[in-house]
Amino acid sequence: MYAVRATHLADQLLDTMPADMATKIQAYDWHQAKVVERGKDHVLLIADDLAVARLPRRQDPELERKMRLLAELDLPWRVPSPLSALGDGVLQSFIPGTAHPHRVGDAATLANIIEVFDNYDTSGLSLGEPFAxxxxxxxxxxxxxxxxxxxxxxxxxxxxxxxxxxxxVGKGLVHGDLAGHNMHWVDGQLVGILDWDYAARWDTALNATYLNLWHGVELEAITDVPHRARVWSGALGLYALADALSWDVSPGGWRRLNAKVQPRILAAYQALAHAED
Structure with missing residues (x-):
């Protein structure tokens, strides 16, 4: 099913595609692609060093806007670019690299990423809405x-x-999930940032929040607004608990979830007194 959808997209490549790459993509057997299903909104079929098929799990009326945003962004790192017309998904450029190891990171590198987002001119960008x-x-x-x-x-x-x-407050370019597998690193260098589906003109403290949660580097070392970022971290913890309250979570699952997010919620509450300084 996925391979058929990707093959159909390969028959609708953009005219701007270099002829040799177009030939390789159209000759590729998408049954051999790596299937990644961790995203709740779409499935990815990855043809290494060639292309990625992004296949929405359900009809996405925002897909055109999201692809337009990718074309508008001009960052120091690569973002996926469309290779095909929009149909039941889209083919995008392949960006090498892997997620950064969890719970570690270089503070100066992360602070620079945050600064780029803080200072980015968002005027005219086809961004989504906060809380989308x-x-x-x-x-x-x-x-x-x-x-x-x-x-x-x-x-x-x-x-x-x-x-x-x-x-x-803090309105600027917010990725929406700036961490983990949405950031591709090669030899300690950030190469590309993926999955801009929930990018918005929002409080840029959120970028620091996501990087802190993945890398474990202290907020004070990477952002000028650590208290506000800490409050957002607690808010994300509230969403996790709210989701779990609607599930049939085992006692062990509750213990693990509470051990993970309750300290963040308490730290967020305590940070409120300083978050607007």
């Missing part, structure tokens, strides 16, 4: 979170991140 991935924390979610988060902390954190968004 999960929506705002609703009153129903927050009421449910009162069962597992003490002292109304969830409400206070949600009130702040919602207000910052509405007031345009």
């Amino acid at each position: 991935q999960r929506g705002r924390l609703t009153q129903q979610q927050l009421a449910a979170l009162d069962r597992v988060v003490d002292d109304g902390m969830a409400w206070a954190i949600a009130e702040h991140v919602h207000a910052w968004t509405d007031e345009g």
Whole structure:
């Protein structure tokens, strides 16, 4: 099924494609591609050193805008570029590299990445909307979170991140999930940034939040707004708990989840007093 969809896209390559690459892509047997299904929104078929087929799990009315954004971005790192017309998905350029090892990272390198995003001119970019991935924390979610988060902390954190968004605090280029497999590294150098689906003009403290969660480097070492980034980290923890409350989570799963996110939520609540300094 996936291979058939990718093959169909290979028959719709853009006229701007170099002839030799177009020939290789159209001759490629997509049944041999590596299938990556970890994304909740799309499946990837990876033909190493050649191309990547991005196949939405459901109809994506935003696909054209997302591809337009990729063409508009001008960053020090590669981003996927469309190779085919948009159909039941799209073929994109292959970007080499792998995810950075978890829980480690060079603070100066990460700080530079954050600075590039902080200073990027977002005018005219085809960006999405804040909270597009999960929506705002609703009153129903927050009421449910009162069962597992003490002292109304969830409400206070949600009130702040919602207000910052509405007031345009820190507004700039936000990737939406700047970490892990969305960043390709080669020999310690960042080569490319993938999956811009939830990029928005939003609080750029979020970029530091995601990098901190993946790399484990202290926020104070990579951003000028560590308290605000810490509050966002707690907010992401609230989403994780809200999701889990709707699942049949085992006692062991709850213990592991709480051990992971409850300290972040407490740190976020404590950071509120300094987050707007």
